[in-house]
Amino acid sequence: MTMRYLKIFVISLIFSWLSCEEGLTQDSYSFEILGKLKTYSASEIESSRWSIGGETLDRDYADYHAYKEYLGPSGAKRIRLQGGWAKSEQVKGVYDFEWLDKIIDDALSQDVQPWLQVSYGNPIYPGGGEAALAGGIPTSEEALEAWDQWVEAMVNRYKEKVKEWEIWNEPDISKKMTAEEFAAFHVRTGDIIKSIQPDAKIIALGLAGLSRTEYVKSILDILKSKNKLDQFDVLSFHGYNSVPERSYSAVAKLRKIVNSFNPEIELWQGENGAPSTPKGQSVGAMTKYDWSETSQAKWVLRRMLGDMGHGVDVTSIFQISDMQYAKGDHFAGLNSKGLLKVAPDGSIERPKLSYKAFQNTVSVFSGEISKIEEAEVEKEIKDLMVFSYTKKGVKGAAITLWIGGVKPEDSMDTQFVSFTITHTKIIKPVFLNLMDGTVYALDEDNYIRNGKVLSLQNIPIGDWPVVILDEDWLELVNN
Numbered sequence: 001m002t003m004r005y006l007k008i009f010v011i012s013l014i015f016s017w018l019s020c021e022e023g024l025t026q027d028s029y030s031f032e033i034l035g036k037l038k039t040y041s042a043s044e045i046e047s048s049r050w051s052i053g054g055e056t057l058d059r060d061y062a063d064y065h066a067y068k069e070y071l072g073p074s075g076a077k078r079i080r081l082q083g084g085w086a087k088s089e090q091v092k093g094v095y096d097f098e099w100l101d102k103i104i105d106d107a108l109s110q111d112v113q114p115w116l117q118v119s120y121g122n123p124i125y126p127g128g129g130e131a132a133l134a135g136g137i138p139t140s141e142e143a144l145e146a147w148d149q150w151v152e153a154m155v156n157r158y159k160e161k162v163k164e165w166e167i168w169n170e171p172d173i174s175k176k177m178t179a180e181e182f183a184a185f186h187v188r189t190g191d192i193i194k195s196i197q198p199d200a201k202i203i204a205l206g207l208a209g210l211s212r213t214e215y216v217k218s219i220l221d222i223l224k225s226k227n228k229l230d231q232f233d234v235l236s237f238h239g240y241n242s243v244p245e246r247s248y249s250a251v252a253k254l255r256k257i258v259n260s261f262n263p264e265i266e267l268w269q270g271e272n273g274a275p276s277t278p279k280g281q282s283v284g285a286m287t288k289y290d291w292s293e294t295s296q297a298k299w300v301l302r303r304m305l306g307d308m309g310h311g312v313d314v315t316s317i318f319q320i321s322d323m324q325y326a327k328g329d330h331f332a333g334l335n336s337k338g339l340l341k342v343a344p345d346g347s348i349e350r351p352k353l354s355y356k357a358f359q360n361t362v363s364v365f366s367g368e369i370s371k372i373e374e375a376e377v378e379k380e381i382k383d384l385m386v387f388s389y390t391k392k393g394v395k396g397a398a399i400t401l402w403i404g405g406v407k408p409e410d411s412m413d414t415q416f417v418s419f420t421i422t423h424t425k426i427i428k429p430v431f432l433n434l435m436d437g438t439v440y441a442l443d444e445d446n447y448i449r450n451g452k453v454l455s456l457q458n459i460p461i462g463d464w465p466v467v468i469l470d471e472d473w474l475e476l477v478n479n
Contacts, residue, residue, distance in 0.1 A: 029460055031431055031440035035476035039363040039437065041072045043111040048366035049308065051078035051115070052339075052358075053271060053319025057103065058084025058120075059131065061323040061335075063346050064103045070340055070351065071320065072110030075362035079107050080270065080316050081114050082169070085150050086122040086131035092146070095153055104161055115164035115203065118151050118189060129176075133169065133330035136176030137185045144188070151189055155196040164201045165193050166236065166270070170208035172215050179215050183222035190231030203234040206270055210239030210250035213257055220261045229262055234313075236270030240285035244302045245385065245404040248310045255311070266313040273318035273337035274299035276352055282336040283325055289407060291336075297353035298408035298464035300339070301434050302385075304361050305400045305465045309371065309387035317358060321348065353435065360437045361465075364473060368392035372423055379419040384461065388424040396470025397424045399456075403463050414460035422452050430474065431459075432467040439476055442468065 052074055056062050071079065081103065088095055107114050121129020127140025128147075138147045155165070167189050171182045186204065193200050207216065216235065223229050235258050241247045251267070258265040275282040276296040279289060291299075300317055307315040322338035324346075325331055339355040340348050372388040379386065383405030389398050399421065429447055431440040447468075448455040456468065 029431070029433070029440055031442060034430060034439045034441050035478055037360055037363060037432060037437035037439055038475040038477045039073075039359045040075055040366070041110070042075055042077055043072060045075055045077060045111075045362070045366045047368070048075070048077045048362060049314050049369070050076050050304070050358075050362045050366065051080060051314055051316035052076035053273070053316055054079040054081050054103070054107075054114075055271070055319055056082065056323050056325075057099075058082040058087045059326065059329065060087075061325050062319070062321050062338075062342075064106070066342070066346055066348050067321045067340055068106055068110075070348065070355070071107065071112055073359070074320065074339070074355065075359055075366065076112060077366070078113050078115055078164075078314070078316065079320075080117070080166070081107075082117045082119055083154055084131075085118070085120065085147065086124070088154075089122060089146070089150055090124065092124060093149075095150070097154075097157060104158060108161060113164075114162055115166060116154075116158065116162045117166040117169055117206070118154060119168050122146070122150075132328065134174045136174060137168070137171075137182065148188070148192060151192045152196065155193050155200075159197040159200075163199075164203055164234075165197075166203035166206060169206040170238065171205065172212050173208045179218045180222065183219045186219070187223065187226060187228050187231060190228065194231065201233045202231050203236050203268065203270070204232045205236055207235070207237040207254075208239070210237055210247060210254065213250075213253050216254060217257055220257070224261060232262075232265060234266045234268050236268045238269075238271045240272060242274075242286050242289050242299075242407040243405065244299065244306045245383075248306065251310060251312065267311070268314040268316070269303075269307050269312050270314075270316050271318045272303050272316070274303075275336045276338075276341075276354065277334075277336040281334065283331040283333040284335045284337065292410050293352045293354065294410045294412075295408045296337075297357040297435060300354045301357050301361060301465045302402060302404060302408065304358070305365075305387070305402070306385070306404070308365065308369070308389075309385070309400065311371070356437065357435055360432075360434045364398070364432070364434075364467065364469070365389070367394075372397065374423045376422045377419060378421075379417075381417060384417060384419065385465075386419060386421060388421060391473060394470075395472040396426045396428070398467055398469035398473055399424060399426070400465050400467050401459065401461050402465040403461055406463065408463045412462060414462040416458040417461045418455070418457045418459070420453050420455045422454075424454050426454065426468065426470045428471045429468055430471045432469060432474070434465050434467060439474060
């Protein structure tokens with residue numbers, strides 16, 4: 001064994017041991033380690049497609065001020081917030097926005113743009129609906145008038161700070177309203193927002209079920225009949241799936257529907273995340289499966305890069321910290337989908353692996369990223385996911401790679417994969433593990449260029465995304 005390969009072997013062993021200490025077990029790559037990816041805070045990023053969830057603050061299931069020091073460094077350029085009618089108006093006609101003022105002002109100070117949801121109901125009014133997921137919208141004359149006044153107060157207060165407004169959350173899972181009733185409520189609310197802030201972007205539905213295409217179409221039909229499609233700038237969808245890649249056939253159908261009404265309507269994945277605890281230790285979506293911090297991080301990477309590869313305009317990961325749901329809501333108990341682990345006293349215990357994975361992805365794929373649509377891939381593994389991109393102002397391209405098709409697991413086993421891709425120019429290729437940000441030098445026998453065809457040979461790939469990209473995309477820090 002030469003001294004060079006002996007050195008690489010020893011470094012790889014040390015890296016593997018350190019990774020195990022952090023809870024990440026991984027087979028060592030045989031490549032030479034070049035360093036670690038430098039990550040960027042939101043203030044260092046001009047623009048990006050990435051958002052982080054700050055939901056449930058309206059019901060005190062999470063504590064913004066406990067996690068705010070992690071918000072800017074995450075790199076997210078947006079945060080999804082819920083306005084909380086019932087929290088802001090606990091006495092009829094008296095508003096207390098101080099709690100929300102502090103959150104919005106702090107987020108903006110970190111160069112993170114809030115997108116603000118008007119929701120849920122307010123039980124101080126008869127027929128006011130419930131302050132809970134899957135609750136009803138206000139229905140009585142008194143409650144609807146109070147809703148109008150609260151929305152008006154919200155928009156007037158934040159119109160210089162909030163550009164994007166979301167109307168309600170997951171109305172399609174509520175048994176307390178029809179699509180027709182919700183469409184009328186959406187129009188009523190949208191009229192108020194647009195009358196005060198004409199250039200506001202309105203985010204619609206926060207759709208829970210990806211398969212509910214008829215629901216989406218019926219809402220759009222009603223808005224079109226009322227000449228109100230200007231109140232539907234964005235279709236936001238959720239649709240949790242333990243295998244992220246299984247979502248995209250439904251996403252394509254949603255895209256086809258919105259394009260038939262207005263091809264300018266954007267498609268946002270507005271809320272998606274995975275638990276980080278074993279079965280039975282978390283509430284909410286996908287809790288019938290066993291999860292860990294490793295499988296959660298893999299899932300987050302696959303959701304983010306799957307969305308980007310399938311043309312989703314904005315991706316928001318649910319959410320930045322663990323949440324503790326209270327009795328009386330749709331469910332009660334710990335929701336462990338946070339990227340930050342919460343201690344029993346509500347403080348932040350530490351970032352999870354998924355937080356670092358999120359940081360790494362945001363740092364690489366922010367700015368003006370364009371998918372290379374003409375790229376053609378020849379591969380032997382059906383579930384090998386391959387997408388390639390260019391970045392404005394940066395030389396070369398980046399290729400994202402992972403094996404999908406099944407739920408991510410704890411094993412960090414890899415298999416050697418070979419494939420070819422066209423129209424993807426990488427001048428000085430390096431290999432990036434998005435789980436921990438380690439950057440490796442590719443050996444010369446791992447890649448061959450032949451005109452417009454790039455052949456990648458014996459690349460170690462597992463069930464989480466890695467990136468082969470031009471070194472010009474990255475800035476490294478020393479180990």
